[in-house]
Amino acid sequence: MLARILLLDDLFGRNVPGGRNADRENLCAHFLLKDATGDAAAKASRQRILKPIAEVVFYRAQTPTSAEIGSTVENDLQGVLEVVRRGWYKAAGNSGQAVVWPPWAMVLLDLCFYTGRVTEESHRRAPGMPEGRPGDDQPGGYFGLMLLDAIHREIPELPIFILSSKSREEVSLEFSRRGALGFIARDDLRGSEILEEALGQHGLLPDYEGLIGNSLPLLIGLREARRATRHRENLLIRGERGTGKELLARYVHRMGRRVGETEESPFVTVNSAVFSPTLFASELFGIEPRTATGVDAKVGLFEMAHRGDLFLDEIADMPLEVQASLLRVLQERQITRVGSRDPRNVDVRVLSATNADLENQVRGFRSDLLDRLRPGGTVWLPPLRERQSDIPLLVERFVREAETQRKGSLRRDITPEAFETLCGYDWPGNIRELRGAVFDAVNRFPDVEYLVAEHLRIGEGKRDVVVAESREAKIAAGQLAKIEETGLGALLSQLAGTSFDAHHVGEWAGRLAELQYEHLRLVARMLQAALEATKRRTPEKPEGIIQIHPAVKLLTGDSALSASQAADLLKRLLGALEDELEGDLRAAYETAVRLRPKSASISARKAATTEV
Amino acid sequence: MRAWAVWRGRLNHDRLRNGLLIRLAGFRKVLEGQIEVQDLDEVLPSQDESTVLLTEIAYLVQKFPDEMSPRALFEEAPLCHCDDLVRVWLPQAIHSVWMEKFQIAKLLSDTEIAIRDTRQAHEDFFDELGVPPGQLRFPAVLRPLVTFQQQFSILSAAISRFPDRILPP
Numbered sequence: 061m062l063a064r065i066l067l068l069d070d071l072f073g074r075n076v077p078g079g080r081n082a083d084r085e086n087l088c089a090h091f092l093l094k095d096a097t098g099d100a101a102a103k104a105s106r107q108r109i110l111k112p113i114a115e116v117v118f119y120r121a122q123t124p125t126s127a128e129i130g131s132t133v134e135n136d137l138q139g140v141l142e143v144v145r146r147g148w149y150k151a152a153g154n155s156g157q158a159v160v161w162p163p164w165a166m167v168l169l170d171l172c173f174y175t176g177r178v179t180e181e182s183h184r185r186a187p188g189m190p191e192g193r194p195g196d197d198q199p200g201g202y203f204g205l206m207l208l209d210a211i212h213r214e215i216p217e218l219p220i221f222i223l224s225s226k227s228r229e230e231v232s233l234e235f236s237r238r239g240a241l242g243f244i245a246r247d248d249l250r251g252s253e254i255l256e257e258a259l260g261q262h263g264l265l266p267d268y269e270g271l272i273g274n275s276l277p278l279l280i281g282l283r284e285a286r287r288a289t290r291h292r293e294n295l296l297i298r299g300e301r302g303t304g305k306e307l308l309a310r311y312v313h314r315m316g317r318r319v320g321e322t323e324e325s326p327f328v329t330v331n332s333a334v335f336s337p338t339l340f341a342s343e344l345f346g347i348e349p350r351t352a353t354g355v356d357a358k359v360g361l362f363e364m365a366h367r368g369d370l371f372l373d374e375i376a377d378m379p380l381e382v383q384a385s386l387l388r389v390l391q392e393r394q395i396t397r398v399g400s401r402d403p404r405n406v407d408v409r410v411l412s413a414t415n416a417d418l419e420n421q422v423r424g425f426r427s428d429l430l431d432r433l434r435p436g437g438t439v440w441l442p443p444l445r446e447r448q449s450d451i452p453l454l455v456e457r458f459v460r461e462a463e464t465q466r467k468g469s470l471r472r473d474i475t476p477e478a479f480e481t482l483c484g485y486d487w488p489g490n491i492r493e494l495r496g497a498v499f500d501a502v503n504r505f506p507d508v509e510y511l512v513a514e515h516l517r518i519g520e521g522k523r524d525v526v527v528a529e530s531r532e533a534k535i536a537a538g539q540l541a542k543i544e545e546t547g548l549g550a551l552l553s554q555l556a557g558t559s560f561d562a563h564h565v566g567e568w569a570g571r572l573a574e575l576q577y578e579h580l581r582l583v584a585r586m587l588q589a590a591l592e593a594t595k596r597r598t599p600e601k602p603e604g605i606i607q608i609h610p611a612v613k614l615l616t617g618d619s620a621l622s623a624s625q626a627a628d629l630l631k632r633l634l635g636a637l638e639d640e641l642e643g644d645l646r647a648a649y650e651t652a653v654r655l656r657p658k659s660a661s662i663s664a665r666k667a668a669t670t671e672v
Numbered sequence: 673m674r675a676w677a678v679w680r681g682r683l684n685h686d687r688l689r690n691g692l693l694i695r696l697a698g699f700r701k702v703l704e705g706q707i708e709v710q711d712l713d714e715v716l717p718s719q720d721e722s723t724v725l726l727t728e729i730a731y732l733v734q735k736f737p738d739e740m741s742p743r744a745l746f747e748e749a750p751l752c753h754c755d756d757l758v759r760v761w762l763p764q765a766i767h768s769v770w771m772e773k774f775q776i777a778k779l780l781s782d783t784e785i786a787i788r789d790t791r792q793a794h795e796d797f798f799d800e801l802g803v804p805p806g807q808l809r810f811p812a813v814l815r816p817l818v819t820f821q822q823q824f825s826i827l828s829a830a831i832s833r834f835p836d837r838i839l840p841p
Contacts, residue, residue, distance in 0.1 A: 089702070106710040185686060
């Protein structure tokens with residue numbers, strides 16, 4: 061499969077009498093593009109490009125697409141936008157539908173579009189070419205810049221390059237201002253190299269070998285990965301569990317192969333959690349042989365990965381002792397085998413991966429090591445819930461894999477209802493969980509021709525397990541224990557250290573309801589403290605009597621709050637947690653409901669997602 | 673836009689950059705083995721085409737001072753109504769200032785050199801290409817082709833440097 065480029069111009073996208081468009085063939089040859097327009101001109105082509113860098117779809121941004129002598133040619137903004145949309149929203153899940161093909165990898169846009177009547181003379185210069193109107197070939201009147209504006213405004217993520225034989229200087233400010241990423245001179249002798257470089261840096265290209273999918277979040281992640289491979293620097297890969305971080309590391313490895321390198325460079329992978337504080341040195345750096353003691357030589361992981369990549373998975377689980385040693389190697393680019401005093405130079409790029417918040421890890425991850433692990437940047441892999449349109453492609457692939465693995469099982473189709481079920485779940489375990497669900501369905505029902513919704517076991521108790529695991533993991537890591545032991549101070553420092561920077565947006569987006577719910581619970585606990593602090597205590601009732609009005613005033617800091625407003629506020633706040641209220645909070649809530657029975661009650665779910 | 677500028681646009685933009693240079697680039701890819709074609713004759717560059725183009729470009733450059741000097745404005749209204757005495761000396765004086773101020777002589781001589789070098793590259797390339805098709809030695813053709821492409825690119829850039837309107841001195 062090849063990436064698809066849309067090329068908009070007034071010359072090459074034109075249908076010409078007789079079908080064959082020699083100008084278009086020449087342009088394809090120059091840029092090593094395979095003509096995928098599918099029209100008569102493309103079919104009539106007599107050349108074959110052996111290693112095309114991409115497919116190209118030509119579109120004449122004018123009407124009529126096939127002009128003859130006497131025709132009047134006009135620019136067609138709406139027609140162009142339709143073509144752009146067709147290859148964008150209906151592809152790659154940008155419409156939320158099943159993926160058929162990837163979206164446009166890039167748009168190449170001409171500047172000058174000649175309009176007006178096709179005369180004998182203009183037709184002789186180029187078949188179907190109009191004679192042009194004043195302003196057509198003046199920078200201020202370039203239709204290409206108008207198209208650039210319109211396309212970029214509607215689809216800002218779509219990479220657009222100017223492809224023109226006009227002077228770059230006269231439009232360089234305008235095309236940058238309007239959102240184009242660069243300018244390729246049509247007659248540049250290095251045309252195909254420049255285009256290939258532009259595609260690699262800016263194009264939306266799927267990974268045809270590892271990570272399956274054409275959705276925009278994935279394609280943007282892949283683009284970030286390609287950009288990071290320009291310089292052979294260490295790179296950090298982040299993403300939730302099961303998103304395919306190792307596959308992304310392999311992608312980086314393939315894309316980052318050195319120029320002119322013919323031999324396969326090594327890719328060595330290891331889980332950082334397996335290192336023990338006592339044995340890691342021999343694993344990472346190897347062992348020097350000793351004839352006296354009979355110790356055999358052992359090549360360490362760094363030497364194995366020499367002139368290649370070392371992939372350290374689950375980097376957050378690396379013991380502190382190992383972190384210190386790794387830091388030295390990354391600084392000095394040298395290792396010393398166990399039992400030796402002679403350092404050896406190693407040329408290794410370290411690709412590390414984690415789903416943990418390393419910057420705020422309570423148990424500690426060395427910040428100086430973190431800096432050394434990401435001089436090439438951080439690449440974020442989106443969770444599956446952000447790329448649901450990839451689910452059909454993934455399911456198709458996993459079903460075939462499962463059928464192959466389970467010899468004798470029938471080849472099956474997947475019903476629309478099954479897809480609907482799969483797309484309606486948010487997959488906290490991401491692709492690994494999806495794969496498991498599909499394999500489970502195929503294994504349990506090997507003798508059917510259809511995979512139906514009823515075959516699928518998804519999300520059964522998974523949420524609870526995840527939450528429990530997460531809590532267990534946190535307790536094990538000492539996080540919750542610390543907060544509970546040291547109280548408010550620890551909580552404040554934890555909150556102060558939590559960053560909500562741009563990199564986290566993808567992670568938070570699908571968990572907003574969860575975040576809001578936890579926030580609500582936190583506020584409820586603060587209210588509980590306020591109720592306790594404002595209790596009216598008497599000799600008869602030494603344990604105190606709760607007072608809603610002063611407590612809510614204390615909580616909100618609003619001394620002008622009336623008693624009925626305080627009751628309403630409390631009712632709305634605690635209504636969202638109605639099922640789990642106990643003690644003073646329950647008593648306060650019931651009092652507020654009794655006092656203000658008519659004000660609207662809000663369901664817990666709704667309040668959790670919309671009110672707080 | 674002046675007729676000379678429109679003419680320059682047709683030659684440089686339409687026929688040279690969008691035409692000949694793209695065709696030469698495609699032919700080069702064939703020579704380099706990146707493209708297979710059914711019939712080599714169909715992609716062989718036409719000597720006539722580049723000869724005619726070079727001749728027209730040379731003529732275009734030669735006509736530049738006549739067409740784009742402010743002196744030309746005295747042939748048109750309203751300056752054509754100046755009295756005869758003024759028209760004897762003023763147009764030529766303005767032309768001289770224009771030539772000096774915008775270094776037109778240098779612009780012309782640089783372009784003429786580019787035309788001369790392109791003609792030489794043209795001859796070298798077609799000499800090498802002129803052998804019977806069966807005896808065509810691709811590596812031998814490649815070098816003069818690359819030079820030919822480069823010279824045409826230099827020439828194209830040189831033509832682009834000419835102003836597209838009459839500049840006041």
